Amino acid sequence: MIVPSLTDYFLPAAARTIPADSWVFTGFNWPVIAARLARRLDCDFVQVLEAGVALDRDTPTLLSSTTDYFAYGNAACFQGSIGDVLLSLVSRCDQVMLDAANVDVLGHTNSTAVGPTNAPKVRLPGGGGAPDAAARARRLILLYAGRDPGRLQRQVEHVTTAPASGAPIILITRWGTLHLGQEPWLEVCVAERTEAFRRHLYSVGVRIDKARAARAVTSQERLASDAVLAEASARGYSQAANALIESRNS
Amino acid sequence: MFAEASNRAAPRYDTFEGVPIGSLAISSLTDVVASIPAGGTVYLGNFGAPLHCVAHEMIRQRLTGLHVIMGSGGIVLDALIGAGSVDRITFAHCWGPIGPTPAWNFRRSRETPHPVVQMDEMSLGAMYSALLGGAWGVAFMPIRGLDQTGYIGEGWTSSHGVAAAPWGQETVVRSLAPDLSFVHADRIDRRGNAKVAGPSADAALAAQAARRTVIVAEEIVDRLSDADIAGAHVSQAVVIRGAVRPDGTPRRYGRDLVAYERYAEDSQTQETFAAWIAQVRR
Numbered sequence: 115m116i117v118p119s120l121t122d123y124f125l126p127a128a129a130r131t132i133p134a135d136s137w138v139f140t141g142f143n144w145p146v147i148a149a150r151l152a153r154r155l156d157c158d159f160v161q162v163l164e165a166g167v168a169l170d171r172d173t174p175t176l177l178s179s180t181t182d183y184f185a186y187g188n189a190a191c192f193q194g195s196i197g198d199v200l201l202s203l204v205s206r207c208d209q210v211m212l213d214a215a216n217v218d219v220l221g222h223t224n225s226t227a228v229g230p231t232n233a234p235k236v237r238l239p240g241g242g243g244a245p246d247a248a249a250r251a252r253r254l255i256l257l258y259a260g261r262d263p264g265r266l267q268r269q270v271e272h273v274t275t276a277p278a279s280g281a282p283i284i285l286i287t288r289w290g291t292l293h294l295g296q297e298p299w300l301e302v303c304v305a306e307r308t309e310a311f312r313r314h315l316y317s318v319g320v321r322i323d324k325a326r327a328a329r330a331v332t333s334q335e336r337l338a339s340d341a342v343l344a345e346a347s348a349r350g351y352s353q354a355a356n357a358l359i360e361s362r363n364s
Numbered sequence: 365m366f367a368e369a370s371n372r373a374a375p376r377y378d379t380f381e382g383v384p385i386g387s388l389a390i391s392s393l394t395d396v397v398a399s400i401p402a403g404g405t406v407y408l409g410n411f412g413a414p415l416h417c418v419a420h421e422m423i424r425q426r427l428t429g430l431h432v433i434m435g436s437g438g439i440v441l442d443a444l445i446g447a448g449s450v451d452r453i454t455f456a457h458c459w460g461p462i463g464p465t466p467a468w469n470f471r472r473s474r475e476t477p478h479p480v481v482q483m484d485e486m487s488l489g490a491m492y493s494a495l496l497g498g499a500w501g502v503a504f505m506p507i508r509g510l511d512q513t514g515y516i517g518e519g520w521t522s523s524h525g526v527a528a529a530p531w532g533q534e535t536v537v538r539s540l541a542p543d544l545s546f547v548h549a550d551r552i553d554r555r556g557n558a559k560v561a562g563p564s565a566d567a568a569l570a571a572q573a574a575r576r577t578v579i580v581a582e583e584i585v586d587r588l589s590d591a592d593i594a595g596a597h598v599s600q601a602v603v604i605r606g607a608v609r610p611d612g613t614p615r616r617y618g619r620d621l622v623a624y625e626r627y628a629e630d631s632q633t634q635e636t637f638a639a640w641i642a643q644v645r646r
Contacts, residue, residue, distance in 0.1 A: 142461070142464070143464065163563075164488060165411055165412045165562070165563045165565045166563035166564060166565050167562070167563040178461065178462055178619055178621055179461035179462070179464070181411065181412030181413075181436065181461070181565075182612065182619055183412055183413070183561065183562035183563070183612065183613060183614050184612035184613060184614055184615075184616075184617065184618040184619060185612075185618065185619070186562065186614065190562075190563075193562065193563045193564070194563060194564065195492070195563065195564050195565060195566065195568065195569070196411060196435070196488055196489070196492045196565050196566050197489070197492045197493070197496065197569075200488060200489035200492065201489050201492065201493070222512075225457075226485070226514060226520070227474075231514070231518060231520065232479075233475075233476075233477060233479075234474055234475055235475070236471070236475065237470065237471045237474035237475050239457045239458055239459035239464075239466070239467065239470075240455065240456060240457035240458060240485055241456065241457060241487055241488075241513075241515075242435075242436065242456045242457035242487070242488050243456065243487065243488035243489060244487075245487040245489070245509065245510055245513055245515065246487050246488060246489030246490070246509060246510075248509075249508070249509025249510065250509060272514045272518065273512060273513045273514050273517065274513060274514065275513065276509075276510075276512035276513050278509070349621065350462035350463060350621045350624070350625065351463070352463045352464075352465075
């Protein structure tokens with residue numbers, strides 16, 4: 115299946131969700147990369163991380179993970195504890211942004227196991243601080259960067275994170291942006307290579323008839339995305355390395 | 365500065381690296397690891413400052429039967445699982461952060477019909493609350509936001525329950541009070557006060573919750589004026605520059621990404637991991 119590259123829509127769309135002058139909790143992997151891109155597109159915001167830190171400026175190098183303390187440089191405006199962030203500050207954040215490799219239409223994610231947890235086919239890494247952050251999110255942004263629409267399910271096998279009742283839940287994928295919840299719907303869809311995605315959404319109960327066309331990615335966004343992906347690749351993000359190749363071929 | 369009398373070492377009025385150390389008990393890593401009680405519960409910190417040097421010494425000394433607590437298990441917990449050092453783990457997640465890559469030993473230990481490592485899986489917030497309960501000396505602490513998840517619904521840990529009071533009912537987590545906490549600090553002074561580099565994460569709580577705390581410090585100084593951990597919570601100190609390598613610590617040294625990638629390759633199969641263990645034990 116030919117799918118849109120991550121710079122055709124996904125990565126710029128994820129960065130655009132970050133409001134100026136906001137406080138945004140970012141989990142590991144794509145949220146960290148999307149936050150980097152937002153800064154490169156001149157968005158001024160405070161990035162909150164589970165270890166107990168808030169960064170109000172760009173770090174000297176891209177964080178190789180959220181606990182890459184050396185890479186924080188002098189970017190921290192607040193340093194505290196895990197409890198400060200996960201049990202309190204996160205509920206004051208404007209937005210929580212998390213990776214979602216397995217997600218369902220209600221906004222639950224599974225990062226625990228494929229198959230029974232006592233004898234899994236694949237043991238996944240576990241939730242870390244994501245369950246606490248998702249449960250306290252005033253607005254939850256989930257990022258799925260993979261190539262398989264089937265990772266959006268009617269119901270995940272195990273619930274590692276569950277959003278708070280009533281919080282808006284937005285899922286950004288290569289193919290478009292969805293609103294999840296009791297009445298999930300597709301808000302934005304890229305123009306090409308989305309037939310299989312739309313069919314899948316329909317099969318899991320997502321309304322697709324209200325979708326509007328995606329806003330074109332600007333040349334500035336494209337250039338900044340490629341630059342951030344190159345940096346992420348150099349900082350060990352394996353999916354970013356693949357995405358960079360995709361972007362250059364698209 | 366000693367958490368309890370039984371851990372009180374005889375005061376030694378001496379100097380260490382030119383610093384008068386007063387009554388601070390400074391030990392070698394070898395001796396401290398050798399003192400870990402058999403089958404003991406060990407917090408191996410910190411979140412974001414994993415003490416690879418302690419884990420490697422545990423593997424060298426062929427410790428077994430431990431219950432290890434780590435918020436972010438990472439490759440430290442993975443190595444301890446692969447080396448057969450642990451019977452039980454309490455953790456929030458476990459993976460190789462660079463890539464990210466799977467923690468292969470962690471996966472293998474579970475993707476088997478007869479797992480031997482017992483897993484208590486908590487969210488990071490719940491684990492923090494459990495340590496807070498340990499620090500305060502209470503039996504449990506309330507937590508929220510997990511009722512719709514498998515942590516509660518599927519019982520991924522034996523540590524969650526429900527407690528009722530006249531004012532309401534709360535989901536709670538059982539407190540964690542490690543027998544021994546290893547906590548990384550940037551600096552320690554002669555009274556045992558310790559400064560953590562970067563966010564304190566769970567470091568201070570782990571020191572407060574444990575029956576005995578060992579600070580693994582990058583440097584010893586005469587006096588700190590901005591300590592995160594009070595010397596009264598500290599039982600012993602080990603001074604090791606590069607204590608968290610191949611990870612990094614603020615203003616001193618960065619994370620060695622290549623070493624992480626190499627570990628992911630070395631641990632991918634039981635055969636290659638056996639060679640890795642042999643190298644650590646050499």
